[in-house]
Structures are given as structure tokens and as C-alpha cells.
Ligand SMILES: NC(=O)C1=CN([C@@H]2O[C@H](COP(=O)(O)OP(=O)(O)OC[C@H]3O[C@@H](n4cnc5c(N)ncnc54)[C@H](OP(=O)(O)O)[C@@H]3O)[C@@H](O)[C@H]2O)C=CC1
């Protein structure tokens with residue numbers, strides 16, 4: 001069983017252990033079809049849909065009908081289509097979930113939008129910025145009653161992300177480090193993540209989260225990619241990065257660093273023996289922000305200033321567990337020499353599992369990032385007020401631009417563009 005299938009089992013076990021039963025569906029519930037018998041679809045859509053009265057997963061298509069039938073039976077999906085195009089053109093379907101390999105996102109999302117379907121599109125939205133500009137600026141999205149298109153960067157929809165962002169002013173961010181990792185062996189050699197033609201690579205995969213969170217912390221785009229170093233897969237997969245580390249500067253003068261590793265190893269005692277062993281140490285994604293010191297006036301003749309460090313641990317999967325640690329360092333300094341006289345440090349730990357301040361779509365403590373995202377997708381399609389969390393097309397384009405610039409700085413090719421680009 002691969003890591004993504006494990007995510008499904010854990011999510012399903014959680015539902016069972018909590019004794020949750022599917023809710024009754026409304027008459028006008030949105031009917032979803034899934035492109036591909038994808039590993040990620042249960043945790044990202046099928047399980048969250050069970051608790052949403054406005055969502056029914058009605059169809060799946062796979063390249064091999066037998067595979068689709070087995071998947072449909074396992075996950076309780078009534079309709080099986082013979083091809084992705086047949087599913088897209090099924091008039092009984094309102095929404096398409098596209099969890100195909102990244103290199104197929106453009107072709108099938110555009111086909112679905114042209115068929116009038118709303119699309120929930122897996123991250124990274126596309127293979128590169130050229131595709132992103134073409135898709136998100138396509139006339140099909142500006143026509144009256146245009147369908148909804150959303151990049152499924154699920155972590156941005158969870159209340160914990162909003163709480164994290166509220167802990168500092170983005171203009172004050174001085175140093176931000178964002179990291180995500182998975183232990184070596186999590187994906188075998190046949191995995192889509194090692195296929196350049198399907199737009200694979202660590203920067204496209206976990207790098208998507210690390211870079212998106214870094215950009216999200218600064219709330220703006222990097223002015224420059226100052227360094228980028230890739231660790232490539234062994235041939236013949238060496239057009240794909242197994243790991244990427246990159247540094248950036250931002251318009252406020254701040255510095256950012258992202259790292260994404262799909263094959264963490266070592267870090268144990270006896271390195272001569274253990275250096276190739278998979279390592280679980282760096283597998284919890286985190287984003288850490290250090291702010292510029294803020295002057296707070298004077299106290300007893302001394303100058304007072306404050307600096308914050310905000311660390312959000314497990315920002316990718318905060319529904320399982322997370323911690324936002326806010327450490328405030330207060331310094332009293334001699335006004336003449338500028339030397340610190342006294343420093344005090346305090347740490348506050350915070351969490352958020354619902355949006356208490358929101359009237360519509362407040363959420364439930366147990367909702368996953370995917371469930372929160374589904375809520376907002378449905379709200380948008382139905383024209384309802386929601387939590388306010390959203391990822392618009394321009395954001396998705398800027399994310400792909402930052403991705404491309406990272407690959408270029410690392411001396412690598414950007415991922416290939418769909419041949420049918422419009
Ligand atoms: N949001 C999240 O937490 C996660 C998101 N993802 C994203 O979801 C997408 C899919 O990831 P994941 O579910 O792990 O991937 P899978 O390996 O399960 O692949 C998804 C589907 O791609 C289809 N496919 C079509 N053409 C090919 C091809 N040439 N080679 C291989 N597969 C093909 C297969 O469909 P068929 O059934 O027709 O054979 C397969 O079911 C990616 O964009 C990934 O970045 C992945 C994991 C987590």
C-alpha cells in the first residue's frame with residue numbers, strides 16, 4: 001500500500017471510529033464525476049462528500065474499465081464510464097474532480113469547462129505558467145454563467161491557516177522558512193511523480209505546498225530566486241527532482257527558503273550504517289516566520305522592541321494535529337549604545353479547527369482541509385456566502401510562475417506544455 005492509500009485508510013478509520021454516518025443528500029445536490037481511479041480521490045473528495053448534503057459522487061472513469069469498476073464498487077460510485085471524455089460529456093454530471101497526473105490537468109480541465117462543468121483541479125494546477133495563463137485566462141471562464149474552476153490547495157481552506165496568517169503582518173516578515181518532506185521509498189519508480197512527461201518532480205509535488213506557504217506568508221511574489229539546488233532522481237528519471245531547496249528575496253527585503261524532499265534519509269546514529277535508511281524526522285511540514293524587530297517606544301529610559309517568531313507545524317494536514325507557536329522576544333536596549341540590557345521571551349501555542357468568527361460555513365472540529373475546501377467549492381457554485389477562503393486563478397498563475405522560476409534557477413527544464421495549448 002502506497003502513502004496516499006494510507007491517507008485514505010487513516011481517513012476512513014477516523015470516520016468509522018467517530019461513528020459518522022453519511023448525511024442525507026438534498027434533491028439538488030451537485031453530482032461529481034472523478035477522472036481516473038486516482039489514489040488521492042477518496043481522502044480528497046469521496047470521504048469529505050459523505051458529510052456534505054449538497055455533494056454526491058456519481059461517476060468515475062479510468063483508462064481500463066475493469067479498474068474503474070473495481071474502484072466504483074469499493075467506494076460506492078454508481079456510474080462507470082469507459083473514458084475520461086465520456087465522463088466529461090455525461091449530461092447528468094455537474095462537477096468534475098481532476099486528480100490526473102499534473103501533465104494531464106490542462107487538457108481534461110479545459111475539456112470539462114467547455115462541457116459546462118465546474119472543476120475541482122488537483123494541485124499543482126498545471127504543468128507550468130504558460131499552461132496556467134492559458135487556462136485561467138481562457139474565454140470559457142469569462143463567459144456569462146461561466147463554470148467555477150478551483151485549484152485544490154486544500155491547506156489554505158483550513159481555519160488554522162487563517163489563524164497562522166493573523167499572527168503577524170506580512171510586511172514585517174523578515175525571514176521565512178517553509179519545508180515539507182516524505183521518507184525515501186514512499187513512492188516507487190513507476191510513480192507519476194518521477195515522470196517528466198507527466199510533469200513530475202518534488203517541486204511540483206511537496207514543493208507546491210512549501211512554495212505556496214512561503215508566498216502565502218509574505219503575501220506577495222519573490223523579487224528574485226537567489227539560489228535553487230535540486231537533488232535529481234537516478235537515471236532514467238533524472239529529469240525529475242527528488243528534492244529541491246531554494247532561496248528567494250521578497251519586495252519588503254525579506255528572505256525566504258523552501259525545501260521539499262520526496263526521499264528523506266538518514267539522521268540516525270552510526271551514519272556509516274544508517275545514512276541510506278528512510279528518515280521520518282523531516283516528514284512534518286512546517287512554515288516558520290521571523291518578523292523584523294518592532295520599536296515599541298521607551299520604558300524606564302530604555303528602548304523597547306519586540307520580535308516575533310511564528311512556527312506553524314503540520315500546516316499541510318492541520319486537521320490531524322497542528323501547532324502554531326508564537327514566540328515573542330522583548331528587548332530593552334540602552335538608547336545610547338543600542339546594546340541590549342534585558343531580553344524576555346514568551347511562547348503561546350495556538351490551534352484552530354473551526355472559524356468561530358464566520359456565520360456561514362463555520363465548520364466542524366473534525367473537518368479535514370479537504371472537507372473545508374469542498375464546502376467553499378460548493379458555496380461558490382451555489383452562489384452562497386462562505387468562510388472567505390478561496391484561491392483565484394491569478395493566485396494559481398503566480399504559484400506556477402514561482403515554480404517555473406525555481407526550476408530555471410536550478411538549471412532544470414520547466415515541465416512540458418500540453419501540445420493542445422489554446
Ligand atoms: N491534495 C493532496 O493531498 C494530494 C494531491 N495529489 C495530486 O493528485 C494528483 C494525482 O495523484 P495520485 O492520486 O497520487 O496519483 P495516481 O498515481 O493515483 O494517479 C492518478 C490517476 O492518473 C491516471 N493516469 C492517467 N494517465 C496516466 C499515466 N500515463 N500514467 C499514470 N497514471 C495515469 C490514472 O488513472 P486510471 O485510473 O485511468 O488508470 C490514475 O488513477 C496529482 O496532481 C497530485 O499532485 C496527490 C496526492 C495528495
Ligand SMILES: O=C1OC[C@@H](O)[C@H](O)[C@H]1O
Pocket residue numbers: 003004182205206
Ligand atoms: O499533495 C500531496 O500531499 C501528500 C503527499 O503524499 C503527496 O506526495 C502530494 O502529492
